[in-house]
Amino acid sequence: NAGVTQTPKFQVLKTGQSMTLQCAQDMNHNSMYWYRQDPGMGLRLIYYSASEGTTDKGEVPNGYNVSRLNKREFSLRLESAAPSQTSVYFCASRAEWKGLGYGYTFGSGTRLTVV
């Protein structure tokens, strides 16, 4: 009963370092998403993937890249971390049929601090 698994849960980076946030789901969902959560801002979409091999930008894509490696995995990469990328990052996947109300399942989040 894993749902959406994100790693790591916490990370501290120095400005300019790179890292990849990993996300995997075991629900056979086609759609996957990366959101960031900042105080007073709610959650904002960074990138999404409608299916294996396809990705597209959301509201706040600058400074990020993504890879949809297969149906299960959707990773988020910071090539050169900046303090403005300090945030909590959520991966999510979505059911695509009415019976589940097109519901989202979220991972447990990654708290990233860039110093």
Add this chain to the structure above:
Amino acid sequence: AQTVTQSQPEMSVQEAETVTLSCTYDTSENNYYLFWYKQPPSRQMILVIRQEAYKQQNATENRFSVNFQKAAKSFSLKISDSQLGDTAMYFCAFMKRGYTGANSKLTFGKGITLSVRP
């Protein structure tokens, strides 16, 4: 584009009492879903309740119910018999119905922090 507004940043309620969290939204769509998510200190995003816009009946889930006013574009959450475990941040969210890709994204409000006092 859709917008979701939660104008109250914080609320407090006494245990066992009832509290209502407000949410308004703006959209030109006619078919959509509205959600309330709970985020406790553990950071997990937990779906509380879902409303389909084409349904006139307000959704209920145990102690949680909504007041959905489609014409007014209002979607408030009522928590009855508040419990200490209800202490969390609550997000209102909107999603178009029947779309894929970016059009299937959730648009969130800024959230409201609810504290339940013992």
